[in-house]
Amino acid sequence: MFKLAARLAWRDWRGGELSLLFAALLLAITSVTSISLFTHHVKQAMVSQGADLIAADLRLNSSQALPEDWAVQARNLSIQQAHVSQFQAMVFADNGMQLASVKAVSNHYPLRGELSVGGAAFDQGIVIAHGPKQGDIWPDSRLLASLNASVNDSINVGDLSLTISRVLITEPDQASGFASFAPRAMMHLSDIAATHAVQTGSRITHRWLLAGDKSALTSLQQQITPLLSSGQRWQSPTDGNANMAATLDKAEQFLLLAGSLAVVLAGVALSLSARRYSLRQAKHVALLKCLGLKPKQLRLLYLSQMVLLALFVLIISLPLAWGLYQGLTLLMVDYIQTSSSTPALAPFILGAGTGVLCLLAFVLPPMLALAKVAPAEVLRQSSNQKKANIGHLAIGFGAVILLVYWHSQSLLISSALILGVVVILLLLALLTHQLIKLGNTIRPHLGQGAKIGWANLVRRKHQNSLQVAIFGLALMLLFSLVSVRSFLIDDWRQQLTQDTPNLFLFNIYQEQRQSLLGSMKQQGLTTEGLTFFPIARARLAKPKVDNPRGDRELNLTWSKALPAGNSISQGRWWHNSSTAPLEVSIEADYAKSMGLGLGQTLTFNVAGIEKNAILSNLRKVDWSSMQPNFFFVFSQPLVEANSASYMASVYIAPKDRSKLGPLLREQPTISMLDVDQVLQQVQRVVTQLSLAVEGILIMVLGAGILVLVASIQASIDERRHESAILRTLGASKALIRSILLVEYASLGFVAGLIAGLGAEAVVAVLQNQLFQMPVQLHWPLWVLTPFIGMILIGACGWWFNRSVITTPPLRTLKQT
Amino acid sequence: MSHATPFLAAQNVSQIVANPQATQAHDLHILRDVNFTIEAGQSVAIVGASGSGKTTLLGMLAGLDSPSHGQLFLAHEDLTLMDEESRAELRKHQVAFIFQNFQLLPSLTALENIMLPLEVKGTDNANALAGQYLNHVGLGQRGHHYPHQLSGGEQQRVAIARAFAAQAPILFADEPTGNLDTQTGHHIIELLFELNQQHHTTLVLVTHDVQLAQRCQRRLSLTAGQLTELVDV
Known part of the structure; x- marks a missing residue:
């Protein structure tokens, strides 16, 4: 049976029957995987930016010295470590003295981020891989200026005389709040004792910097957390900076939202193409039944075909997704950098899982239902166009809910999207019905092509309501995403204007x-x-x-x-x-x-x-x-x-x-x-995220276009047949073209109008609930979207129906 | 298999379709109490006007549909006692079809269309056998052409080759010349009967082509769902 399934699948593929199903599945898996890979990459970049702000992947802040055996535990887990101790001390120079915030660092500091130094106060910094060596001290520009000292001078911290070997320009973990107002001096950790500036009872902060494998860090954190005292707390990259954390959080929500939209769109595209495929297969099934295939064997046949299709698509789409992701990161290499380049497995599992689930939920039910086609169907002259099965729609809808939740891990995103989808579908179907009725009254006053176009719209009003609903849904999701992207980026940019105080x-x-x-x-x-x-x-x-x-x-x-x-x-x-x-x-x-x-x-x-x-x-x-x-x-x-x-x-x-x-x-x-350095870091992240958001948007747009194509393809057979009949009756190509244009442009106009309103509602909910931002109305959207819908769907309809016009009518009639 | 049962027969077969917009009195009677028996090796034509129920009767005899009342026998088996699975199994070994609209799969070449019943049966040398049948119907050079590249007559010849390639003892044909011009129809009739004689097949065909019906040993006429046997005088 598997051999027969493979042979039939190959012949269907060769004949182009499977191509749309293949394209929809390919897009579903490729877009979800690449978006997920990219999201993962951006998240890594975010964490790495955050890591720069604490100079480590994980940091333990402590008011007392840390037990020796903790360091042993970390070493056993192959975790890199560095120690930083910070205290206030008077610094003396020949020409003055100043209270300084002294930061004593161990050899491996910093584990993440960059330290930069110069030869004079307020120099442009040069990146350096390590802190000062024993006997050296690096005052920052402020300290150097207030001490009136310069490089190679000796200054005293407590009892110890140290040589100024460089001037500290920037340090990654500078943004440790507004607590340390005093200027900075950086020295080696092993010099602390000789200063005698730190006595029992002195206020000193210890920081244990850790970097390495995520699982090792988690494991160490789990071992040590129960032993922590009240003055000790962990700090992770994300809680390094409230401003950055909020920005990253919003970006992450956007990426999740975009990923979920891609899933919904891919699901719709798959569902449409599966329906078309199964309709076209009905006669095949009846014939195969005449030839003696049993329903059970037919189910097995289609199941095997779907497994083969899934395997084939997976083999192509996963590397394709990887390639796309590589391309996108290559384009943004100057803006989005991560410390680790190891490919994550999770996005591939997510992409493949989404594809398989889509196949199970959207494609398999109509395929399995094919086994129910009566063999006597083969004796009928015309094909029996069945209405969509409510049960299958329910399975598909359930799968969409499941997938959106799986992707977003957020009840809010899931429910806002699902509710939005349901409302828009109902509204669209209802409104289309009414608008088509209204069109009936204006029809007598139209030109010939428009008249027939409108007649077609009215005749297929149920099917058209569904098609407008799908067009509208795809457009609504795309419009929503475009406006979320715009307000998010505007918000970020406004947050950090050129003259933000530094x-x-x-x-x-x-x-x-x-x-x-x-x-x-x-x-x-x-x-x-x-x-x-x-x-x-x-x-x-x-x-x-x-x-x-x-x-x-x-x-x-x-x-x-x-x-x-x-x-x-x-x-x-x-x-x-x-x-x-x-x-x-x-x-x-x-x-x-x-x-x-x-x-x-x-x-x-x-x-x-x-x-x-x-x-x-x-x-x-x-x-x-x-x-x-x-x-x-x-x-x-x-x-x-x-x-x-x-x-x-x-x-x-x-x-x-x-x-x-x-x-x-x-x-x-x-x-x-x-805080200039902190601001620059935030600005860099904002630039990176804006670009990331644009990249993701392009991918989701691709998914949206595919839905439009799938939807147009779904009714292409019928249109081709009608056009062939019209042409045999003497209609010119121009007339058929204008009929098609009127049909698609009208559908696009209605879909765009409702999509604009729907997008406004979805965006308002998301702005208010998800991004905690004030709600703004975008009236240009309402005016523009009907025309965008009209042009986009009119153009797509015309382009994908070219064969309707160019295929000789005789061939079309022979095929049906 | 019991030979006490007839080879191919309908006993008191009726087919009623409920009219959703009317009462029971207005139900549509497609077949009314149809009775006949066909012996192995016979050729039988079912004739009648359009809508007389010929195709419905053919479909039922082949086990493609079930009657509202009565019994049907195919290859000595009572079809009305069988489920779809067993009927499919019976079709696989006993039945072949020729259709008015050819029913060739558009995504398969002429050769592959002929291979299909052999592949469904799991025959090993499907390709070679199908090639032989294609030669038999005179289309040896057109094996790699798709249905839309063939004329109506050529498509029906491929369908005939497919039917005989199935090597089934019973062949059902639904208006085999219905979509063809007179001359092509004539060629197809000759081919059909030539192969039928070679393979000793039981042939049941539905037609309103008088010439075709005359070639059969028996002619059954359906009028408004009721069957009568036409006897030559």
């Missing part, structure tokens, strides 16, 4: 503000957009909150106006702040975690004085704005103006970075946090 200034006293502005102007630095935020330090005294965050000393500010990038989520911003009692505004998530509610009176301890404030509103804060953001904002000053300190943020262009040294020398007491 330098934070702290410890500025009131009287220093003017002199700082003066110094900056003198150095030729821009002061545009520079706003000073007053800061006071305080503790929440009442209510006592059972949360470690509540016990901490907080940085507070006060302001008459709502800070930029903030929005009120509950309550109202104050209007008359000078006379009213003291009010406070708290960041919404923070208030929630502390259990604080609107209208509550809170007591703060500000430098020993208790102050009561009413919690009058909760704010949403855009943490990715890179502007100074505060958990607590008060309506009135908490301390006297002259005892408050201020902070500010400003953008320093690359060409102006060398002016920071002189500025610091002029304003030695002001602390500075340079």
